[in-house]
Amino acid sequence: xxxxxxxxxxxxxxxxxxxxxxxxxxxxxxxxxxxxxxxxxxxxxxxxxxxxxxxxxxxxxxxxxxxxxxxxxxxxxxxxxxxxxxxxxxxxxxxxxxxxxxxxxxxxxxxxxxxxxxxxxxxxxxxxxxxxxxxxxxxxxxxxxxxxxxxxxxxxxxxxxxxxxxxxxxxxxxxxxxxxxxxxxxxxxxxxxxxxxxxxxxxxxxxxxxxxxxxxxxxxxxxxxxxxxxxxxxxxxxxxxxxxxxxxxxxxxxxxxxxxxxxxxxxxxxxxxxxxxxxxxxxxxxxxxxxxxxxxxxxxxxxxxxxxxxxxxxxxxxxxxxxxxxxxxx
Amino acid sequence: xxxxxxxxxxxxxxxxxxxxxxxxxxxxxxxxxxxxxxxxxxxxxxxxxxxxxxxxxxxxxxxxxxxxxxxxxxxxxxxxxxxxxxxxxxxxxxxxxxxxxxxxxxxxxxxxxxxxxxxxxxxxxxxxxxxxxxxxxxxxxxxxxxxxxxxxxxxxxxxxxxxxxxxxxxxxxxxxxxxxxxxxxxxxxx
Amino acid sequence: xxxxxxxxxxxxxxxxxxxxxxxxxxxxxxxxxxxxxxxxxxxxxxxxxxxxxxxxxxxxxxxxxxxxxxxxxxxxxxxxxxxxxxxxxxxxxxxxxxxxxx
Amino acid sequence: xxxxxxxxxxxxxxxxxxxxxxxxxxxxxxxxxxxxxxxxxxxxxxxxxxxxxxxxxxxxxxxxxxxxxxxxxxxxxxxxxxxxxxxxxxxxxxxxxxxxxxxxxxxxxxxxxxxxxxxxxxxxxxxxxxxxxxxxxxxxxxxxxxxxxxxxxxxxxxxxx
Numbered sequence: 001x002x003x004x005x006x007x008x009x010x011x012x013x014x015x016x017x018x019x020x021x022x023x024x025x026x027x028x029x030x031x032x033x034x035x036x037x038x039x040x041x042x043x044x045x046x047x048x049x050x051x052x053x054x055x056x057x058x059x060x061x062x063x064x065x066x067x068x069x070x071x072x073x074x075x076x077x078x079x080x081x082x083x084x085x086x087x088x089x090x091x092x093x094x095x096x097x098x099x100x101x102x103x104x105x106x107x108x109x110x111x112x113x114x115x116x117x118x119x120x121x122x123x124x125x126x127x128x129x130x131x132x133x134x135x136x137x138x139x140x141x142x143x144x145x146x147x148x149x150x151x152x153x154x155x156x157x158x159x160x161x162x163x164x165x166x167x168x169x170x171x172x173x174x175x176x177x178x179x180x181x182x183x184x185x186x187x188x189x190x191x192x193x194x195x196x197x198x199x200x201x202x203x204x205x206x207x208x209x210x211x212x213x214x215x216x217x218x219x220x221x222x223x224x225x226x227x228x229x230x231x232x233x234x235x236x237x238x239x240x241x242x243x244x245x246x247x248x249x250x251x252x253x254x255x256x257x258x259x260x261x262x263x264x265x266x267x268x269x270x271x272x273x274x275x276x277x278x279x280x281x282x283x284x285x286x287x288x289x290x291x292x293x294x295x296x297x298x299x300x301x302x303x304x305x306x307x308x309x310x311x312x313x314x315x316x317x318x319x320x321x322x323x324x325x326x327x328x329x330x
Numbered sequence: 331x332x333x334x335x336x337x338x339x340x341x342x343x344x345x346x347x348x349x350x351x352x353x354x355x356x357x358x359x360x361x362x363x364x365x366x367x368x369x370x371x372x373x374x375x376x377x378x379x380x381x382x383x384x385x386x387x388x389x390x391x392x393x394x395x396x397x398x399x400x401x402x403x404x405x406x407x408x409x410x411x412x413x414x415x416x417x418x419x420x421x422x423x424x425x426x427x428x429x430x431x432x433x434x435x436x437x438x439x440x441x442x443x444x445x446x447x448x449x450x451x452x453x454x455x456x457x458x459x460x461x462x463x464x465x466x467x468x469x470x471x472x473x474x475x476x477x478x479x480x481x482x483x484x485x486x487x488x489x490x491x492x493x494x495x496x497x498x499x500x501x502x503x504x505x506x507x508x509x510x511x512x513x514x515x516x517x518x519x520x
Numbered sequence: 521x522x523x524x525x526x527x528x529x530x531x532x533x534x535x536x537x538x539x540x541x542x543x544x545x546x547x548x549x550x551x552x553x554x555x556x557x558x559x560x561x562x563x564x565x566x567x568x569x570x571x572x573x574x575x576x577x578x579x580x581x582x583x584x585x586x587x588x589x590x591x592x593x594x595x596x597x598x599x600x601x602x603x604x605x606x607x608x609x610x611x612x613x614x615x616x617x618x619x620x621x622x
Numbered sequence: 623x624x625x626x627x628x629x630x631x632x633x634x635x636x637x638x639x640x641x642x643x644x645x646x647x648x649x650x651x652x653x654x655x656x657x658x659x660x661x662x663x664x665x666x667x668x669x670x671x672x673x674x675x676x677x678x679x680x681x682x683x684x685x686x687x688x689x690x691x692x693x694x695x696x697x698x699x700x701x702x703x704x705x706x707x708x709x710x711x712x713x714x715x716x717x718x719x720x721x722x723x724x725x726x727x728x729x730x731x732x733x734x735x736x737x738x739x740x741x742x743x744x745x746x747x748x749x750x751x752x753x754x755x756x757x758x759x760x761x762x763x764x765x766x767x768x769x770x771x772x773x774x775x776x777x778x779x780x781x782x783x
Contacts, residue, residue: 130684
């Protein structure tokens with residue numbers, strides 16, 4: 001085996017493992033969400049399929065795959081087919097730039113535990129998260145239904161608004177790490193995680209990513225109470241499943257990003273790096289679920305008010321203060 | 331022109347932020363405490379809760395203490411039923427005692443309101459705590475008289491309608507317990 | 521440089537003139553006119569970036585970024601205008617707004 | 623390898639743009655344009671400008687085109703049957719003019735020699751930033767002012783009476 005083919009084999013193995021782990025994790029996050037929400041509501045949650053209901057994701061998958069794939073007669077067929085993929089794929093692509101462990105050495109070759117270390121990794125993340133808007137908007141529009149259209153328009157406006165505060169809250173991180181590369185950002189937090197220097201940016205980022213993945217205080221695009229299911233009201237079968245899985249992949253990826261930007265990524269005492277990274281990521285996932293069980297949905301004007309009049313100015317002031325601080329301590 | 335200016339003192343504003351944060355964190359605390367609590371779920375097919383004796387579920391037809399049918403086919407239950415799920419056909423025995431030739435309750439329509447049991451003058455129709463009424467075929471939910479009739483008195487084991495007011499069936503008119511003799515209309519002449 | 525500069529210039533020229541042709545053809549529809557202008561601006565950005573790559577100079581990339589910032593300002597204003605005009609006349613047909621031609 | 627990718631992407635860009643411009647349905651046109659912008663972004667990346675590539679996706683595909691989509695969805699313009707799509711009378715002069723321009727451009731380029739130039743060393747993002755804020759500080763200020771004006775203008779035009 002030559003050196004380059006060994007590299008390629010290692011890389012493909014890494015890719016396969018990452019892909020498999022993320023998809024499995026997303027499926028089990030659905031299960032975990034149902035379980036934890038049940039506990040919050042003093043219920044037991046799914047416990048029939050397999051021991052403790054552990055095979056429930058498999059049953060869900062079979063159900064979704066065997067359901068009728070219904071397309072409304074007046075829908076825009078191609079966009080209707082395309083939208084779920086456009087919602088799910090950017091989410092999984094973002095993980096390509098997240099470093100999830102220290103560099104390993106296998107067969108005498110260094111194997112960095114990141115799919116690709118892009119020197120504009122942070123911008124790559126922002127770019128893909130802005131692409132994810134298309135799935136919501138086009139899915140809502142192509143269904144040709146009132147509720148879906150309303151959900152799509154709401155999703156569009158919400159995700160554009162909160163992308164701004166999300167990007168601005170990451171500027172101090174870049175200023176502290178002096179790099180766009182996520183590997184460098186993690187390396188810069190070897191001693192102290194950035195959440196210590198930037199608690200405000202951390203909170204703004206957390207609120208913004210909650211809005212980005214349309215989780216419950218900000219789930220206006222799919223608001224069951226008012227819009228039936230919002231942008232995916234007309235979807236069924238595995239197309240709906242793709243929207244659904246995309247949402248949970250988004251939770252994992254955004255949790256991993258929050259850990260990378262503010263909690264020091266895979267750095268941590270005692271435990272191996274990969275374990276630290278998973279613990280931090282899953283803690284964020286748990287927090288999202290906990291938040292879903294706790295907070296009520298915002299009204300639309302409150303959502304826009306929070307995004308434009310509170311988070312964005314706060315993020316800008318935070319950038320200014322960080323700049324001053326960095327200039328004084330140079 | 332009326333100009334409305336809302337003055338918010340700075341202290342009140344900061345107080346509001348603090349109280350808002352407290353409210354949100356309090357919500358998180360409550361959900362966390364519920365997360366650690368024991369669930370109240372009853373695993374139904376395996377664990378069953380015992381219903382109270384007066385639980386209103388499946389309807390039965392009871393018998394009097396002598397073992398005869400209580401139902402006199404008066405149609406009051408059928409009239410009281412808001413969903414019209416009770417139907418019957420009255421008939422009369424040779425001694426004038428009425429009974430139901432057939433008696434049918436469609437449980438696929440029954441709403442278990444209990445109005446039939448309230449309307450029944452002879453305590454024949456009663457409700458039991460048997461709540462597991464599920465069938466694969468909807469026609470199996472139509473209960474005939476033989477399905478409804480039980481060998482027992484139900485809730486009141488001493489009551490017998492014809493003993494209280496036996497219209498010539500158990501004894502002569504006016505001879506029942508706590509029954510006044512029938513008024514002879516001819517003696518009421520002024 | 522992975523390909524000769526001339527090839528990139530041909531690509532940019534093609535895009536620019538496609539955008540120009542579209543702009544001329546779609547001159548009744550405000551939205552499509554704006555879309556065509558975006559295409560033309562993109563072609564210009566491509567020229568700047570290609571020049572930057574050819575001579576190893578940062579200024580070309582910076583001008584591409586400037587063009588993007590200007591475009592976003594332009595588009596936000598233009599789309600606000602479209603919404604405003606649509607609110608007045610319920611159409612985005614430019615021929616409907618020609619009462620000032622004298 | 624990279625050259626082949628470049629030519630494929632160039633073809634995708636041109637075809638996507640042509641489809642976007644000839645498409646009658648505004649939403650489909652926007653989508654074709656987004657495809658073309660994506661391949662353009664990858665071309666930028668191949669031309670050693672990752673920053674511009676990222677901004678192309680964030681700003682063009684992620685913000686400007688989404689804004690178009692938002693306006694089309696909000697104003698309900700996605701009906702080609704009542705849209706003002708151009709007929710051959712509009713297309714003919716446009717195609718003629720563009721054809722002449724493209725032809726003359728091709729003539730000019732063919733008359734010269736296509737020389738593969740020497741690989742240049744690309745500035746890093748750090749150098750880009752230094753150049754941006756040291757040498758072009760005035761331009762940054764002007765552009766930020768213009769963005770402010772655009773913000774005020776959009777708010778003024780969009781306000782409800």
